[in-house]
Amino acid sequence: MKIIVAKTAGFCFGVKRAVNIAFRVAREKRKGVYTLGPIIHNPQVVERLKEKGIVPIEDIKAKKDIKALIIRTHGIPLYLSKEISSIGCEIIDATCPFVKKAQYYAKLLREEDYQVVILGEKEHPEVKGLMSYASDDVMIVDGKKPLPRLKSKVGIVVQTTQPVEALKKVLSHAIEYAKEIKVYNTICNSTALRLKETEEMARKVDVMVVVGGKNSANTTQLARLCGSLSVSTYHVETSSEIEDGWFKGAKKIGITAGASTPDWIIKEVEERIRYIGG
Ligand code: SF4
Structure with a gap:
């Protein structure tokens, strides 16, 4: 194995x-x-x-x-x-520090008199923080729905975990209203790289084990991604949840983990699977 x-x-x-x-x-x-x-x-x-x-x-x-x-x-x-x-x-x-940078840009846009548009999830703590640095007429958008009417001078900052496709959509909508657009691309590519590697791995293995908190949004996103592909997927918080039967007949096992999973838990999961595989 x-x-x-x-x-x-x-x-x-x-x-x-x-x-x-x-x-x-x-x-x-x-x-x-x-x-x-x-x-x-x-x-x-x-x-x-x-x-x-x-x-x-x-x-x-x-x-x-x-x-x-x-x-x-x-x-x-x-x-x-x-x-x-x-x-x-x-x-x-x-x-x-990447979030700090986005906060700094939101403040800068406010000071330069731009209407600040934040691409992100309204209820997310990072976005709530960003909003407090922006202008009073700040607008939160999700990149899915068309934008409501904007002022002619628009400044855009992005929640660090947003996909780049969403930013492209917001830009194409903003261009319909604004005469001047300033964009700070504050996307952190850590999440995108993790998703890309997970998808590539899930297509090559028989079983995927996704390690991380059940309350972690980015870990459940990884598990959902694997589950949407034709690979047996198990989301565990620790090695104690792993069952021998999951790996019956499997030749290749992939392990990935969310951004909040410590190395020692990943190592324990790897050792447990290695033990099962003999
Ligand atoms: S994913 Fe990690 S590195 Fe990227 S902005 Fe969030 S906390 Fe920072």
Whole structure:
């Protein structure tokens, strides 16, 4: 039985950086440090951090002993960072630098008097953060529906995980209204590369094992992609969920993982499958 692990499996640059920051802070054994929401969508990593004293909270007023807050990769809205600072709480900023760049461009467009258009999901925390940096007449679009009427001077920024095809569609709609368009292509290609490699792998193997949190959007996206192709697909959070019968008669097994899956969990899954395969 041949086992292939995707090169793009596991932490992306931004997640690796955020997790490193959180564990570094944990090693300092400071009291009253929390993460605003789970640092990443991986229950095992969140549990390890909890054991080291860093617990996620949803509301900054929920804890009286709060001294510092670690901000996750998606970033937070401007008003919230002001609110956190106003209660005397330190911000340990683990926002991904690519997201920071998109926030910076949204602010720049506002200052240069552009109507800001954000391509992204309205309810996504990254987009909520971006909106706070943009002009009051900011518009959120998804690239599927035609754009409503725009002003003549339009500036576009993009949620980092959006596909490039969606940006092309938004541009072709915007051109119908605007006389001047400024575009900051803030798409991070980490997700696109992971999807591409996963698809290529899924077409070559008999069984695909997708590793990562069941609450992780990008891991479930990988599992859905594999499931849509004619390959047996299993989505597991840890090696303990793997069953021997899944690999009966299989010659090639592919393993991929979402951006929030740590290396040690991928390794355990690989070893478990290797053991089953003899
Ligand atoms: S997917 Fe890209 S933008 Fe998002 S956290 Fe990872 S590196 Fe940063």
